[in-house]
Amino acid sequence: MENPYLPYPVRIEEIITETEDKNLKTFKFVFQNPEDEEKFAYKAGQFGELSVTGKGEIPIGIASSPTEKGFVKFTVNKVGLVSSFLHTMKTGDIMGIRGPLGNWYPWETMEGKNVLIIGGGFAFTTLRSSIIYMLDPANRSKFKDIHVVYGARSPGMLLYKDELAEWEKRDDIHMHITVDATDDPSWKYNTGFVPTITEQKAPPSDGETYAIICGPPIMIKFTQPVLDNLGYDHDHIIMSLENRMKCGIGMCGRCNIGMEFVCKDGPVFTLAQLNATPKEY
Amino acid sequence: MKVIKIDKKDWADSLGKLSGPYRLFGPVRDKDFHNFKELGNDEQPDFNFQNTRVSAKSMVLPQSETLFTYSLDEKEPDHHQMREPEKNYSPRAVLGIRPCDAKAFLLVKRNFDTPEYKDPYWVRAYEASTFVGLACDDPCSTCFCTSAGCGPFHEEGLDLLLVDAGDHFLAKVLTQKGKNLVQAAGWGVETNADVELMKRTAESRIASAISTEQLKGKAATDLYHAPFWEEAAFACINCGTCTYSCPTCWCFDIQDENHGNAGVRMRNWDSCMYPLFTLHGSGHNPRETKIHRVRQRFMHKLKYYLDKYDAGIQCVGCGRCIRLCPVNIDIRNICELMNSHDPGACTCQVA
Known part of the structure; x- marks a missing residue:
């Protein structure tokens, strides 16, 4: 049985500070096991759980494109425990990525x-x-x-x-x-x-x-x-949409808007769909 | 269906036989209440209870569970990578589970065993388990199982149903797993006894009921905006007792916990009653007031689940949340408010 909670190990290849306030950095990750990159085949609009070992996981949209090969990129705002620690990490450090998660733009x-x-x-x-x-x-x-x-x-x-x-x-x-x-x-x-x-x-x-x-x-x-x-x-x-998430696979129960889980049924919704659901986001 | 007679004087011997091929779990007295735990050698489950204080859900979803271990020590070759821990998924038998708690696993299974993802910890623990039910002859006044898709002799989710018949149990074998357990225990005396009358008597003792037939047809947004939530939530102190004791509440948190350079990624029961459950990193909270949180719990159980799976409500009517709520919030009342809600009739009240 596949374990959907198990992150793929990745190495931080490059860190780019994007904004003048230095609160946004783009992390370029390379998979430790090349075959994991194929398993991580994604579409534009999906997200991943960045797993910072010892701190926890954060759900972040994938900033690289499926047409870019050999790496994945995530741009992370420094906000809480995990993202703040991630901002102190260096190239070469090992962490994990789970995904791809959620749906994509149509x-x-x-x-x-x-x-x-x-x-x-x-x-x-x-x-x-x-x-x-x-x-x-x-x-x-x-x-x-x-x-x-x-x-x-x-x-x-x-x-x-x-x-x-x-x-x-x-x-x-x-x-x-x-x-x-x-x-x-x-x-x-x-x-x-x-x-x-x-x-x-x-x-x-x-x-x-x-x-x-x-x-x-x-x-x-x-x-x-x-x-x-x-x-x-x-x-x-x-x-x-964004909501607080933990599992990213529709199980832990916190990110729902009405009957839909933002992590699994979303994060992409049409406004028509959102009009029919409680606006808890 | 095959019915087997088990003399109570042989009960301890049978458990001795079962303790080889199975890890045995059962209700034991814990201070003033009964709860499920793993039975020690020669320890007997105590069937002298109405229902356990907390549901049996921890048999499959422990309150705290290690998902992974890891090392932060860069001298170790797999440092910062998650390791899957060894877990014991050898056959286990849960003895004396009430039919409501067993049926609850089937409702929860829809969340953990999906076409897209399977939660391997939940699924393996569930598949390793044989559920030996104990029919209810003496329900609590708060039980409403018979109108929540369940009942005191309900068989769904059970592998074997025991019925207490004085000096012996009658055992109804329901699945292959149940048959295997009966064989391992050495139970073989078939009987023509009929438990149907006992079942009907037990069902007649369930004194309260809910109506759910209108819920499906109502718009979730209408129920969400109904005027009764503020009053319904008024007394709530968001203690979370309802969610912890509930057999169909499965929400969990995931946390990394470090001890020096070693650590574990844990999952722990969590609760929609707590503001941190949904708090964004930015400080924004989509369920910022207790009205949001109380509404989420009841809407999830009685509307969202119903809409998502079209297989009834996410409640088996065990009544624990009613018995244990410190401020007397009663799911039967909330269900009635929801089921009878007429969005057209209350526009004037909202204004």
Whole structure:
């Protein structure tokens, strides 16, 4: 019998400090046993449990894309016991990963459709995975127009800055990067909150456009009416939820919203699904 | 169905025979109450009880259990990697479990033994167990098993059902596992005795009942927003006694515990009554008040489980949570409020 609680041993290959407040670091992990990488085959939108031996586990969205081979990446905000300890770890240290866990963005449903990605703050990790996945030469033709609205408090708080700059240069993805405010004279992108930039830049729905939103609750709250005005049906608005988790496999009982477990039945839900369930997230 | 007669004077000898092929567990007196534990050599289960204080769930889901061990000592080749501990999953017999507690394992199994994942600790312990039930002749006043998909002589989840008939037990063999145990014990005297009348008498002694037939048809969001939760939760002190004593509550926590460079990853019973159960790292808590938490417990048992598996409610009517609640919250009352809730009729009250 497979033990779903047993993490794959991994080595920290690289640590990148992403943001100017140093609270967000990206960890690149390599599997100690190469065959574990195949068992960890994942889709953009799924998460893993990072197992910091002696401290515990944390559920974190997978930031690398299934099209990137040889490693997996997770961007972790320094918040509690496990994530704070993880931030003190060094390259070469051994820990574990369980997964992949949960469902993923509905890639098959979105084939042949326009995709609008809306992200705010550090909730851009599985969205990075999704963008890398869609822009892969083997996949780009499967999707029509791709728009990305991504905002952070300031330029220094944006994740994956080098990749954002590269995507800006491409003509097969429409980037709308924004910051809440900045006094940096060299800032050449948008200034304003995500809902406002979405209103100004996002394409109206043609009935065939899917919007994926990840961000802080306040951003989601004010973006939803914008999407309503742009004509997005609630079953075309896709959200990824977070809740406190332990097991990650639908057994320990704490992350449910109504009858659904965020860890196993989610974390990806349509707004239409969420409308029919108690909002305990 | 085969019924076997076991003379009580032979009982101790039979247990002696069973103690070879099986690890034996049973109810024993623990201060003022009975609880399940592993029986020592020549130790007898004590069947002089109405029901155990805590349910028998720890037979399969121990209150604390080691999932893994590990070493933080970098001199060891597998440092920081989880090691699966050796566990004893040799055959075990749980003697004298009440039918409600045995049926509860079937409800809990849907959570731990799923098409996608199997919890190997739960599944192995469950599969290693032979459940020897003890029919109830003397139910508690809080029992409502007969309206919760169970009953004092209920057979689902049991391998063998014992019925106390004075100087002997009548044993109904229900499964192959039960047959194997009967053989190991050397019980062989078949009888034509019929336990049906005893069963009907016992069922007639169950004095309370719940109605659940309307629950399925109601929207979860309507029940969630019903006006009665605030009053229902008012007296609750979130002590968690209901969840700990409940045979169908399975929620658990996972914690790493270090002793120097050695450590264990443990799982411990947890409870939806506690604010830490759902507290996010950010400080946000989706079930921040006791109203949220009391509602979660009853909605899970009486609505979410029903909707998720379409196999009845997540309750067997053992009545422990009613007997042990320090502030007299009664699942039978809550169930009635939910079952009879009419969202249309109460819009004026909400306003």
